[in-house]
Amino acid sequence: MMTGTEWLIDAAGCEPAGLADLGRMRALCEAIVADLRLGIVGEPRWHQFPPPGGVTGIYLLTESHLACHTFPELGVATFNLYCCRPRAAWPWERQLSEQCGAARVSVRCVPRGGIAMAAERSALRRAAVGEGE
Amino acid sequence: MMTGTEWLIDAAGCEPAGLADLGRMRALCEAIVADLRLGIVGEPRWHQFPPPGGVTGIYLLTESHLACHTFPELGVATFNLYCCRPRAAWPWERQLSEQCGAARVSVRCVPRGGIAMAAERSALRRAAVGEGE
Numbered sequence: 249m250m251t252g253t254e255w256l257i258d259a260a261g262c263e264p265a266g267l268a269d270l271g272r273m274r275a276l277c278e279a280i281v282a283d284l285r286l287g288i289v290g291e292p293r294w295h296q297f298p299p300p301g302g303v304t305g306i307y308l309l310t311e312s313h314l315a316c317h318t319f320p321e322l323g324v325a326t327f328n329l330y331c332c333r334p335r336a337a338w339p340w341e342r343q344l345s346e347q348c349g350a351a352r353v354s355v356r357c358v359p360r361g362g363i364a365m366a367a368e369r370s371a372l373r374r375a376a377v378g379e380g381e
Numbered sequence: 382m383m384t385g386t387e388w389l390i391d392a393a394g395c396e397p398a399g400l401a402d403l404g405r406m407r408a409l410c411e412a413i414v415a416d417l418r419l420g421i422v423g424e425p426r427w428h429q430f431p432p433p434g435g436v437t438g439i440y441l442l443t444e445s446h447l448a449c450h451t452f453p454e455l456g457v458a459t460f461n462l463y464c465c466r467p468r469a470a471w472p473w474e475r476q477l478s479e480q481c482g483a484a485r486v487s488v489r490c491v492p493r494g495g496i497a498m499a500a501e502r503s504a505l506r507r508a509a510v511g512e513g514e
Contacts, residue, residue, distance in 0.1 A: 251452050251459055254389070260495045293441050295422050306439050306446055308426050313439055313448050317463070319384050324494045326384060328461065330450070352495075361457045362393045362487075 251361030252312060252332035259325045259344040261351025267318035267325055268301035270294055276347050277305050277316050280327075284335050286311055311335070325350070330360065384494030385445060385465035392458045392477040394484025400451035400458055401434035403427055409480050410438050410449050413460075417468050419444055444468070458483070463493065 266272055274294055281288060287310035294305045300321040307314040312330035319325070325348055327340075344350040399405055407427055414421060420443035427438045433454045440447040445463035452458070458481055460473075477483040 251391075251450070251455060251457050254461075256387070256491065256493070258384075258494050289428050289437075290426060293423060293426060293439075295441055297443075304422075304441055304446065306426075306441050306448075308428055308437055308439050310430075312450055313437065313461075315439075315446050315448070315461075315463070317384070317445055317465070319465075319494070322384060322494065324384050326463075326493050328387075328446075328448075328463070330448070330459075330461070332450070332452075354495075356491075358389065358489075358491075360389070360459050361391050361452070361455065362485075 250359060252330060252359075253334075254328060254330040254358045254360050255340075256354075256356040256358060257327040257329070257340050257344070258354045259327075259340075259348055259350035259352070260323060261349070262318075262323045262325055262344070263349035264300070264320035264323055266348050267320040267323070268296075268303065270296050270303045272347075273303050273316055273318060273325075274305060276343070277307065277314060279343075280314065280329070280338055281307065281309075284338060286314065286331075286335075383492060385463060385492075386467075387461060387463040387491045387493050388473075389487075389489040389491060390460040390462070390473050390477070391487045392460075392473075392481055392483035392485070393456060394482070395451075395456045395458055395477070396482035397433070397453035397456055399481050400453040400456070401429075401436065403429050403436045405480075406436050406449055406451060406458075407438060409476070410440065410447060412476075413447065413462070413471055414440065414442075417464075417471060419447065419464075419468075
């Protein structure tokens, strides 16, 4: 019943100017695609919002999708990488620190499609009410 | 530091024919967009893979993104809805049961951008090793 793995990456404390630079964020996503040998279907879609100029990029992949959203006003960039086939890990912490100046990077790995849903629901519920630290 | 909420929805035990029907999955996603009054930027991107004919749909939203992937061979559909602004809940369980014949629906709600990252990492780690059930 398992359909793949999704990585949820949140980078905080980034340099705002880089997060508002669509070309730079696009180059970063294209490095991810190349390094992990992902297959892009059609043209990626990129959009820059009005100032402070956050950007969104979305890639439809043969392996599912990659999405990037930046929030220069908060110094935050978030990424989703959903892969329905096994893939090597990408060095998110090091790359986002080097490329975006991220001070903190959270990488969460979430199974999709069924397996471990009950265990995770229970764990996320505990996290939501602040238990378990 | 919070940049929004992401809902991860996994529906299992669905009718395979519906999951391979791009028009039907697109109508379902467009109902989500309309019901939650989300703003679509540009054209949504839809793609049908070769038989068994899973489909992928990706919407770039003013509020972030909506993604849908179906796996007819497994009877599974997964959705991501990432909203950087508060939105009402959508009746995922009822709708996916009615529209896709889903036997089981998991709805996980994950904060993005920083808040609760430590608590959640700890909770997901416990879930991954099978504790806490």
